[in-house]
Amino acid sequence: MLEVRDLHVQFHGVDHEAVRGISFTVENGEILGLVGESGSGKTVTAMVISALLGADRAAIRGRIVLDGVDLLSAAGSTIHQVQGKDICVVFQEPMSAMDPVMRIGPQVEECLRLHTKLNKAERRARALQALRDAELQDAEAIYEKYPHELSGGMLQRVMIAAAIISRPKLLLADEPTTALDVTVQAQILALLKRLNEERGMSILFISHNLNVVRKLCRRVAVMEKGRIVETADTEAVFYHPQADYTKRLIAAIPTRRKLHDG
Numbered sequence: 001m002l003e004v005r006d007l008h009v010q011f012h013g014v015d016h017e018a019v020r021g022i023s024f025t026v027e028n029g030e031i032l033g034l035v036g037e038s039g040s041g042k043t044v045t046a047m048v049i050s051a052l053l054g055a056d057r058a059a060i061r062g063r064i065v066l067d068g069v070d071l072l073s074a075a076g077s078t079i080h081q082v083q084g085k086d087i088c089v090v091f092q093e094p095m096s097a098m099d100p101v102m103r104i105g106p107q108v109e110e111c112l113r114l115h116t117k118l119n120k121a122e123r124r125a126r127a128l129q130a131l132r133d134a135e136l137q138d139a140e141a142i143y144e145k146y147p148h149e150l151s152g153g154m155l156q157r158v159m160i161a162a163a164i165i166s167r168p169k170l171l172l173a174d175e176p177t178t179a180l181d182v183t184v185q186a187q188i189l190a191l192l193k194r195l196n197e198e199r200g201m202s203i204l205f206i207s208h209n210l211n212v213v214r215k216l217c218r219r220v221a222v223m224e225k226g227r228i229v230e231t232a233d234t235e236a237v238f239y240h241p242q243a244d245y246t247k248r249l250i251a252a253i254p255t256r257r258k259l260h261d262g
């Protein structure tokens with residue numbers, strides 16, 4: 001479904017690569033976790049896959065193949081079709097990703113305005129359904145609100161609604177639960193899991209939190225300083241980590257005993 005091969009990314013004016021020859025795959029209907037500390041290159045990888053980072057800002061080489069099409073060598077029209085339709089992104093901070101002076105409804109509909117010929121009433125109907133699919137109560141009222149009128153958890157659901165409205169093949173979820181409390185975090189994870197199971201939508205779930213990834217992902221790729229140091233089934237990574245960096249990540253996970261001793 002998605003195949004990343006020997007991907008290198010180096011920002012212009014920087015003397016080292018942010019991503020150093022990584023390779024991984026996301027299969028149809030799979031949720032793959034991409035794990036690593038801040039600065040490991042996870043978000044840069046997602047930005048290149050989604051075409052939010054281009055040659056104007058960085059030197060990029062390698063292959064990113066979505067259903068047989070290499071996105072790094074594709075024509076601009078193909079990239080435009082893929083971005084926001086076949087590949088959609090949910091960011092860590094929904095408030096910073098949304099226009100504060102635009103109502104929720106038009107922001108959820110934006111992909112439909114760009115990629116379809118649906119009329120205003122049809123777009124509204126699809127947006128309301130997407131809000132309901134994201135488990136937001138009273139979708140009609142939320143459609144008319146501004147971002148500052150919603151809680152962080154509700155805004156994250158709005159971002160998910162905007163991402164799934166076009167029924168993408170691949171959802172890139174970049175630290176989507178980091179800013180949320182534990183209860184809301186669990187609800188968002190359950191929502192992503194349900195959308196994956198019901199729609200067969202593949203998800204690349206990016207996080208620094210191995211415990212969160214363990215709840216959601218069957219496989220995980222561990223990233224350190226721009227390289228993938230280990231890829232395996234999630235349980236195998238937890239119980240039989242191979243890379244020293246992975247062992248350190250697992251050792252750093254808070255446990256009840258550690259919290260009690262602290």
